[in-house]
Amino acid sequence: MGRTAVSVSAALVALAFACSTFERWLARRRRHELAWSGALLLFVVAAASLAVGAGLGWDGPTFRVFYLFGAILNVPFLALGTVYLLWGPRIGDRVAVGLGMLGAFAVGVVVTAPFTAPIPRHILVQGSHVFPVLPRVLAGVASGGGALLIVAGAVWSIARRRETRSMISNGLIAVGTLVLGGSGLFNSLLDAMTAFAVALMIGIALIFAGFLVATTRPPAASPAVGASVTRIRARAG
Secondary structure, three states: OHHHHHHHHHHHHHHHHHHHHHHHHHHHOOHHHHHHHHHHHHHHHHHHHHHHHHHHOOOHHHHHHHHHHHHHHHHHHHHHHHHHHHHHHHHHHHHHHHHHHHHHHHHHHHHHOOOOOOOOOOOOOOHHHHOOHHHHHHHHHHHHHHHHHHHHHHHHHHHHHOOHHHHHHHHHHHHHHHHHHOHHHHHHOOOHHHHHHHHHHHHHHHHHHHHHHHHOOOOOOOHHHHHHHHHHHHHHO
16 A cells, blocks of 8 residues: 555655646746656656555556656656756757657567566566566667766766856756665565665656756845946945
8 A cells, every 4th residue: 555655655755746837838838848747747647557556456457658758768868958958959859859769669569579477467577577578678778878868968067157046957957866766775675666666756856856956046136226236336436
């Protein structure tokens, strides 16, 4: 019961963040916010399938959905948001087309790949125990490559700008991505299903906080305040 509750909570947190980010995209139409909204929706699907597996038991279709959205697709779309934010729509659109093609290929592979062993009903099994080589390679390349790009982009942005806001936002995004990628480290304290759900919730919360810091500008001083400051400076001079 506890595992199901944590999984459902992770899905609801991801859904709330996805709705908030999508609302920001509707207001400003900035492509990186749309990419982040899509990535967060992928996390919602992954967490929802995790909740189904934890509550009702795992089967082939549930595990395929979880593996596709939780291990292959989500981090690359987060990385797409980083590409849009740092390098603009021209490069971002090209990456989006390539990512869409690779995503479609991954869907075909995961849907049609035969299981090499039965799916345990009450255990979140590792992909290496039930899938052949190709789905596992896709998961490793997609998640690892996407996480590397996000972390590298965060470090590059911090080094380039050297501003407090940039350091905080990119640091949060990088740490959140590392938490999501390192969810297996929680297995020493919690079982695999609870570990993934906890890592999902913490990682998404950190990433979303980084998004907010990066895209929310501090309120500008009102004209009256600005005029007062100007008068004070003039008198001091």
